[in-house]
Amino acid sequence: MDIVADSAVGLEALRGAVREVLVAGDPGYDEARAVWNAMIDRRPLAIVRCRSTADVVAAVTFAREHGLPVSVRGGGHNVAGHAVADGAVTVDLSQMNAVRVDAERSRAFVQGGATWAAVDRATQAFGLATPGGLISDTGVGGLTLSGGIGWLRSRHGLAIDNLVSAQVVTADGRVVRAHATANEDLFWALRGGGGNFGVVTEFEFALHRVGPTVMFAAPILPIEAGAGPIRAWRDFLADKHSDVGSLIEFSTVPESPDYPEAAWGRRVYTVAALYAGDPDEGEALLRPLLELGEPIVDFTGKMAYRDVQQLFDAVIPFGKHRCYWKSRYLNGLDDEVIDLIVAGNERPPSPNTLSSIWNFGGATAAVDAAATAFGDRSMPWMVSIDSIWDTPDQDDANIAWTRAFWQRLEPYSDRGRIYLNFAGHGEDNDELTRRTFGPNYERLAEIKRRYDPTNLFRFNQNIRPGS
Numbered sequence: 001m002d003i004v005a006d007s008a009v010g011l012e013a014l015r016g017a018v019r020e021v022l023v024a025g026d027p028g029y030d031e032a033r034a035v036w037n038a039m040i041d042r043r044p045l046a047i048v049r050c051r052s053t054a055d056v057v058a059a060v061t062f063a064r065e066h067g068l069p070v071s072v073r074g075g076g077h078n079v080a081g082h083a084v085a086d087g088a089v090t091v092d093l094s095q096m097n098a099v100r101v102d103a104e105r106s107r108a109f110v111q112g113g114a115t116w117a118a119v120d121r122a123t124q125a126f127g128l129a130t131p132g133g134l135i136s137d138t139g140v141g142g143l144t145l146s147g148g149i150g151w152l153r154s155r156h157g158l159a160i161d162n163l164v165s166a167q168v169v170t171a172d173g174r175v176v177r178a179h180a181t182a183n184e185d186l187f188w189a190l191r192g193g194g195g196n197f198g199v200v201t202e203f204e205f206a207l208h209r210v211g212p213t214v215m216f217a218a219p220i221l222p223i224e225a226g227a228g229p230i231r232a233w234r235d236f237l238a239d240k241h242s243d244v245g246s247l248i249e250f251s252t253v254p255e256s257p258d259y260p261e262a263a264w265g266r267r268v269y270t271v272a273a274l275y276a277g278d279p280d281e282g283e284a285l286l287r288p289l290l291e292l293g294e295p296i297v298d299f300t301g302k303m304a305y306r307d308v309q310q311l312f313d314a315v316i317p318f319g320k321h322r323c324y325w326k327s328r329y330l331n332g333l334d335d336e337v338i339d340l341i342v343a344g345n346e347r348p349p350s351p352n353t354l355s356s357i358w359n360f361g362g363a364t365a366a367v368d369a370a371a372t373a374f375g376d377r378s379m380p381w382m383v384s385i386d387s388i389w390d391t392p393d394q395d396d397a398n399i400a401w402t403r404a405f406w407q408r409l410e411p412y413s414d415r416g417r418i419y420l421n422f423a424g425h426g427e428d429n430d431e432l433t434r435r436t437f438g439p440n441y442e443r444l445a446e447i448k449r450r451y452d453p454t455n456l457f458r459f460n461q462n463i464r465p466g467s
Ligand SMILES: Cc1cc2nc3c(=O)[nH]c(=O)nc-3n(C[C@H](O)[C@H](O)[C@H](O)COP(=O)(O)OP(=O)(O)OC[C@H]3O[C@@H](n4cnc5c(N)ncnc54)[C@H](O)[C@@H]3O)c2cc1C
Pocket: 035, 036, 071, 072, 073, 074, 075, 076, 077, 078, 079, 081, 082, 083, 084, 093, 112, 113, 132, 133, 134, 135, 137, 138, 139, 140, 141, 142, 143, 144, 145, 147, 148, 149, 150, 194, 195, 196, 198, 199, 200, 201, 316, 421, 422, 459, 460
């Protein structure tokens, strides 16, 4: 079959069936194919800017009938650039960004292309929130479908643990609702299995009372302070994983008036922690974190939850940098691994590079491994290495450095499992996906076979349809 000729004919029909289609040469095509990672330069055959579930059905049906693969764009933040693919039909959900809150039932109904900024804005108007990520322009879609790890994980779990239902357009063009008592297998698979099973046009989340003011600790120590304060942070958290979502974030001080000029360009780490209960209680609870060392600057304080959710936005803006991120769940955080992480962060090839250690436990760990596709929750810590640089000539050095650092952490890793939203550029996809899902993989492959037997949705942490 001549796919290009066939689809060229069909494109006219597609244009008639949906509100907006962009192809190469159309004004707006290049903006629409751009994603968060500036390394990604892919040219979809057609980008369908969906305004409704009906548009999504038309785009998926068109692609299937013409033998074309589908890529799905939520917030465009996937570092591997899965949102766009050469020659694919891109289901672009960026215009489907509405959020409706039912405060009486503590529920939010979130369209498939919404960002966390839209969710936080709508829910905080009622003093409510659901766990999202740390950066507000990340998409709800990709972040949720592979788990969703944010500040509220200690008290309220991952994003998927708060998913109540989802409306999904499946590969055969049906619109189905999945929840605990309808399409149960699909609902299970959506909670961690990524974008493999269809296009989610609406997420329904449970909401919790949060803020609007919360206590946030953020002293920033010079990297020369070494491993000592991080060991003390680890010990401090030992009995607080159910209350405090925390991370150590390595970075370089930017040339910004928010920081003392003498510190510009120095490598540092932030001891960041959120207490989502009463802010006065939080202030007392988090105080020991302010005494771990002599900070270069300290952003600790009671602040609006929405501000915390946007605090790191400026550090990594959309479409500006080239990126390669890897992660590992760690089976412990002994002194040796802390030393290794600190040493690794002293001189990355790019000063823009970030890296973090995240705590787990609490509500995240309380969910059984078989209860959601995400799998085992017993990992106590995670490390992510987020390499960020500016020009193509630095690509090889930064990727090689990241991979070498990541390999050095292997002996400390939790059975080689990783967080699938920080998975590099998808080069180890098959092996890492199988390892990470563990015993859940076979069930996922079987559900994939039922919902997407031809692997129409393949630009993701792909699960091949079971035989
Ligand atoms: C700056 C930055 C900060 C981040 N911070 C966090 C964080 O704090 N916590 C965390 O857990 N992760 C974080 N991530 C990782 C993030 O969760 C993933 O990159 C995720 O893929 C982003 O989702 P998206 O919708 O923006 O991505 P996109 O690139 O738009 O989509 C990625 C894939 O997700 C799937 N997808 C997206 N929307 C839908 C949908 N509605 N229906 C079906 N499939 C869909 C598709 O397979 C798509 O290819 C961060 C990433 C970046 C770049």
